[in-house]
Amino acid sequence: MLCIVCELRKALIRAFDGEGAVRHVALEGTPYARLLPRVAFLKASSEEAPYIGVETARRWCCVIVxxxxxxxxxxxxxxxARVAPFPAVQVDPTGAGDSFLAGFAAGLLWGLSATDAALLGNYFGAAAVSHVGVPTFNAKMLQAVKTILEGKVKRCNPCINGTTFNFERSNMHDELHTSLQEVAMxxxxKQEIDPANGIGDICST
Known part of the structure; x- marks a missing residue:
C-alpha cells in the first residue's frame, strides 16, 4: 500500500484555463485518480467532495468528508457513518484540516476503528479553530486525551501492510465522545480562568 492516509490537496483538483484563471476539475479526470487503489483513507472537505467522486472513490478506499x-x-x-462534532467557537480556521488529520491518524495508531478515529479527528479539529494562528496543543489536554485512550483501547499498530482496517463504530464510540467532551469543557x-495562555495554546473547544 502506497499511503495509509491521504489528504486531498486543492492542487489535485485545480486546473488553469487559457487565460490563467483557476477552476476545479474532477479528480477522475486527473492522473492522480489511478492512485486511489493504493490509498486506504482519502480526506476531503465538503467543498472539495463534489470534485472527487465519492461514490467512485469509496470503492477503492474510505473517503472522509x-x-x-x-x-x-x-x-x-x-x-x-456520520461522526458527531464537538462544539467550538470558530476564531480562526487555520490548521483545522491538518489537526483533524493528525487526530484521525493518531486514532488509527491507537487501534481505533476508522469511525472512532474520526471522532478523535473532530476533537482536535474543533480545538484548532478556537484560537488565532497555527495551532499548538496544551500538554495537559494531550495527556488527558492519552489517558482516555489508555483506559478504553488496547494500543496496537494497525498501519502495517496487509492489515485490514475496521470502519464501523465500536461499542465504546458514544462513551469516547462523552469523555472527550468532558476534557474539552x-x-x-481553565482557559477562562487563565486567559494568558498565549496564541496557539489550544486547550478549548
Missing amino acids: TEGRDGCRLYWDGGE LMSE
Whole structure:
C-alpha cells in the first residue's frame, strides 16, 4: 500500500484555463485518480467532495468528508457513518484540516476503528479553530486525551501492510465522545480562568 492516509490537496483538483484563471476539475479526470487503489483513507472537505467522486472513490478506499461544525462523514465500500462534532467557537480556521488529520491518524495508531478515529479527528479539529494562528496543543489536554485512550483501547499498530482496517463504530464510540467532551469543557474552563495562555495554546473547544 502506497499511503495509509491521504489528504486531498486543492492542487489535485485545480486546473488553469487559457487565460490563467483557476477552476476545479474532477479528480477522475486527473492522473492522480489511478492512485486511489493504493490509498486506504482519502480526506476531503465538503467543498472539495463534489470534485472527487465519492461514490467512485469509496470503492477503492474510505473517503472522509469533513463538514466543519457538523462533524464529518465516512464513506466506504458497503457502508457509511456520520461522526458527531464537538462544539467550538470558530476564531480562526487555520490548521483545522491538518489537526483533524493528525487526530484521525493518531486514532488509527491507537487501534481505533476508522469511525472512532474520526471522532478523535473532530476533537482536535474543533480545538484548532478556537484560537488565532497555527495551532499548538496544551500538554495537559494531550495527556488527558492519552489517558482516555489508555483506559478504553488496547494500543496496537494497525498501519502495517496487509492489515485490514475496521470502519464501523465500536461499542465504546458514544462513551469516547462523552469523555472527550468532558476534557474539552475542562480545558475551556481553565482557559477562562487563565486567559494568558498565549496564541496557539489550544486547550478549548
